[in-house]
Amino acid sequence: MSTKGKAYIVGAYEHPTRKAPDKSLAQLHAEVAKGAIDDAGLTKDDIDGYFCAAGDTPGLGGNSFADYMGLRLKHIDTTDTGGSSYLLHVGHAAEAIAAGKCNIALITLAGRPRSEGVQTGTNPRMGNSSQPDLQYEFPYGPATANMYAMCAMRHMHQYGTTSEQLAWVKVAASHHAQYNPHAMLPKVVTVEEVVNSPMVSDPLHRLDCCVISDGGGALIVTKPEIAKTLKRPLVKVIGTGEAIKHQMGGRDLDLTFSAGRWSGKKAFDQAGVKHKDIKYASIYDSFTITVVMQLEDLGFCEVGQGGKFVSDGNLISGVGKLPFNTDGGGLCNNHPGNRGGMTKVIEAVRQLRGEAHPKVQVKNCDLALAHGTGGSLGTRHVGGTVIMERE
Amino acid sequence: MATEEKVYAVVPPTPGSEAYWEGANAGKLLLGHCKSCNKAFYYPRGACPMCLSTDVEMRPAKGTGTIYTYSVMRPAKPVYVIAYVTLDEGVSMMTNIVDCDPASVKIGQKVKVVFKPREDGSKIACFAPA
DSSP, rough: OTEEEEEEEEEEEEESSSTTTTTOHHHHHHHHHHHHHHHHHHOOOGOOEEEEEGSTTTTTTTTHHHHTOOOOOOOEEOBBBTBBBHHHHHHHHHOOOOOOOEEEEEEEEEOOTTTTOOOTTTOOOOOOTTSHHHHOOOOGGHHHHHHHHHHHHHHHHHHHHOHHHHHHHHHHHHHHHOTTOOOOOOSSSHHHHHHHOEETTEEEEGGGOOOOOOOEEEEEOOOOOHHSSSSSSOOEEEEEEEEEEOTTTTSSTTTOOOOOOHHHHHHHHHTTTTGOOEEEEEOOOHHHHHHHHHHHHTSSSOOOOHHHGGGGGGGGGSSSSSSOTTTOIIIIOOOOOOOHHHHHHHHHOOOOOOOOOTTTTTTOOOOEEEEEEOTTTTSSSEEEEEEEEEE | OOOOOOOOOOOOOOTTTHHHHHHTTOOOOOOEEEEETTEEEESSOOOOTTTSSSSSSEEEEEOOEEEEEEEEEESSSOOEEEEEEEETTOOOOEEEEEEOOOOOOOOOOEEEEEEEEBBTOOOEEEEEEO
16 A cells, blocks of 8 residues: 555644753653644644654653653554654554544654763663673674764775765755754854864764754644645655665675665655655764765665765755755754654755745755664664655 | 773673673684574574574684774773674674774774673673784
């Protein structure tokens, strides 16, 4: 069953906070839910489907949070693939709506790693010892930064990608962030500033890494009949894809590409659109290398040419061919809960509605893509792609 | 040359994995081996990731391989070099590169297994220049 065109995103909200020491995790979920419901022009009691990720909704993944918010539901889905969860949720919501399981779906994300003092990138995090890979990996100190750094190191070795090329991703994000009053890092930076920032994990510098922030976001997805009664611009979901990539028992190790190669193809096939028609792309930018790899995987350039593709401002709105992350992305704006998928969808919705900041709004933005990966490109991860059309 | 050596964390074994750690403690690197499809895999596990057969065992690796990729973790004290090494048996594993100057590590470099202490005095497989 194709879900193409069977669901619309009618509400989107990003929490303005970047540090919330005085708010609980559940409070943040409730605040973003309210923001998205208000944005759609609906009420809480209209919600009959709830999508959240088990990883940022402790307490049997969503049971406690649906209870906290007083949601009465016909459908609940707590799929957790890390930062890509919310991209998958858009597809799952479209499927649930098309199957008649619910009519109006709420998706929430929230997190407060900044207030909790989580050293997200540099501190290896011990998981549950029943996680099968943990005993074979954790002792060696896999942290988020060095896992992505190993991808970058191999990409450079194999394709000649340079630190300066990676830096262009951050430079483009910073050009956009200067117009976002909520961005954590609104200062425009240069390639030189990125490559001269302190080395964190070779070859990634501090400015190749995203921010650590508190906050969250939420989306409302509904069926065409309801979307057309609301007073919001119509953002139609026309293609979704998800895929997992791992190493098949150490026999398939290739850290130069991501699951986006497969999730992107599914989304493009379903949408029936071409890359050159995409006016705007939200690409999960946990690190600069993440963007370079995913752009290749999604097919915006040839394999190995991502470094050249992002150079010379090609991702800057109004300058380059593929404006990306016009909110400043995870690199400069926001990375709530260490999970970047939600904000990727939100900024794509803003662009399609014409509600991005005027300085970064893409003209005639009628087709946009949001993509991200959850887990680690250095070990195992799930890619999620969503293609949306302004109707 | 790093002056201070990392002491490796102990993660409790899971049922079936004890032999891997007993092997490491005795100076042997063990790989998973599927007796049904006759393929090696890492990390060792109770079901073959190619065919899901549970007719699996652990077999010693030669202990030699090539660095596929690596990174020097600068904020850590002591600094360590994380890497993936592709073993001569054709399977790759996450590990650390030790007993050398981190700045000298290269992709494609030949390495051999060495065993380093864990917090409880037992050993874990790392790799050093061959």
